[in-house]
Amino acid sequence: MAQDFWASSGFRLLGRTASGLHASDAWLARFLEREELAPPPQAGAAERALHAKLSRDPRAPVARAEIEAVEDPDARDNWRAFLGFRDRVLSHATLEDAYRGLFDGGDVDLAPPFVDVLAQAIARSMLEGTGDAWLCRAAEMLFRRQRVASEAGRLLAADAATIETYAQTGGFGAVGKLLRARGTSTAAVKMDVLSRENAPFYFLRDELHSFVVDLTAGSEGASALARVLERWIAHLAGVAVTIEPASRVEDARWRWHVGLDVDSTKILDALYRGESVAAEELERLLLLFRLEFREAADARPELAGRPVYLGLACRPDRTLKMKPQNLLVNLPLASAVSRGA
Numbered sequence: 535m536a537q538d539f540w541a542s543s544g545f546r547l548l549g550r551t552a553s554g555l556h557a558s559d560a561w562l563a564r565f566l567e568r569e570e571l572a573p574p575p576q577a578g579a580a581e582r583a584l585h586a587k588l589s590r591d592p593r594a595p596v597a598r599a600e601i602e603a604v605e606d607p608d609a610r611d612n613w614r615a616f617l618g619f620r621d622r623v624l625s626h627a628t629l630e631d632a633y634r635g636l637f638d639g640g641d642v643d644l645a646p647p648f649v650d651v652l653a654q655a656i657a658r659s660m661l662e663g664t665g666d667a668w669l670c671r672a673a674e675m676l677f678r679r680q681r682v683a684s685e686a687g688r689l690l691a692a693d694a695a696t697i698e699t700y701a702q703t704g705g706f707g708a709v710g711k712l713l714r715a716r717g718t719s720t721a722a723v724k725m726d727v728l729s730r731e732n733a734p735f736y737f738l739r740d741e742l743h744s745f746v747v748d749l750t751a752g753s754e755g756a757s758a759l760a761r762v763l764e765r766w767i768a769h770l771a772g773v774a775v776t777i778e779p780a781s782r783v784e785d786a787r788w789r790w791h792v793g794l795d796v797d798s799t800k801i802l803d804a805l806y807r808g809e810s811v812a813a814e815e816l817e818r819l820l821l822l823f824r825l826e827f828r829e830a831a832d833a834r835p836e837l838a839g840r841p842v843y844l845g846l847a848c849r850p851d852r853t854l855k856m857k858p859q860n861l862l863v864n865l866p867l868a869s870a871v872s873r874g875a
Contacts, residue, residue: 535665539740543651545658554628555659562592562620570612578605584613593624619648629655630770637859653677653858657762660769667736668758671728671747675759676766678743680854682820689750689820692725693743694853700725728755749821751779760823763844767861771869774828783822783843789836791843792825792864794856798845820854821846825865834866842866 538546544564549556565571566589573582580603587594596617604610622644626632633652636642642649654677661673679694726732727746736745747755760777767775783791783805791806793799801819804811823844830838842865848854 536663537665537737539670539737540654540658542741543654543658545655545662548629548655548659550659554630555655556628557623559592562623563589565616565620566592571609571616573609577609580604581606581609592620615645615648619644619651623652633859634770634862637863649859650677656769657766660765665737666758667728667733667745668747668754669762670740671736671745672755672758673762674743675854675856676762676858680856682749682848682852682854687750688748688753690727690746691749691755691854692746696725696743751781751821756821759821763823763825763858763861766858767865770862771865771867773832773865773867773869775825775832776828777823777825777844780822780824780843785841785843787840788843789840790866791845792860794844794846794858794860795854796857797849798847799860801847802843802845818850819845819847832868834868837866 544561547558547561547564549558566585571585573585577585580600584596584600584604587600588596601610601613601617604613622635623629623632626635629652633649633656636644636649636652657673657676661669664670674693675691680691681694681697682689682691684690725744725746727748728736732745739745747758749755749759756779760779764775764777767773788806791802793802798819801811801815823846825842825844827833827838833840844861846854846856
């Protein structure tokens, strides 16, 4: 049964057509309510005036002088970041176009949180109509940092920001933070591993990001992540692929790979070149996937019929931040050849 989830994405406020998602005034106005942009009690007159102007009309043009007049330097930086995001979104027909355009070449000109905002909205759209908690939890990895751990032979991923919040507050918000500051112990908050028994509760707790996903090869979590990546490629590249978890690359004709994060890219590059990789580095290569194009014509001619291997790795501190844009930039798509890429 279909479920609603990720209300924080503002998905219900976005315009939706066959061509993609369209930014509405209501969706843009939600950003003005965030603490980074909402003027605090001590805010100056220029900051308040700018906020009031955009609250009336989120698409209103803003001159550089209006930003420079904002009294607080941190607030000025926040306004620059938001307006850069807003202007990029409004300069494209859809959010999908705005996201794809970020990686057409050159430096990405959006602050990372706004890149994640676009990824979340797009992921929410591609999952519309699902009631599969594993798909939704796996898709959080497209835009939220994870912390991974091995436990009883299982590879577990938990939301990094949630863990950090629990570490600071014991799961009891500002009160918990105060108690921790005073040295008062608070009850530990359990983060449940997603299972068939508790999966229905995901849709009651989706905004808490409190479910751990088992990504062990052969697990439902690893399979769900593969299906999420299939949908991501289909939604943004218009190409049908099949992705399956793999235990290792055993392919004498290994021709192409894509790292889904910075570390897996480095590790796979070294393995492809035949270089020796330290055991501790290999241990951080958490997952491998085998991708095959359903239509050979969608791949570059020299790759037709050949698989593409995908890797996912964690940092030395056991955190993981996926870069789903790598699947748009680095897959050997025939369409990229036709564009001269």
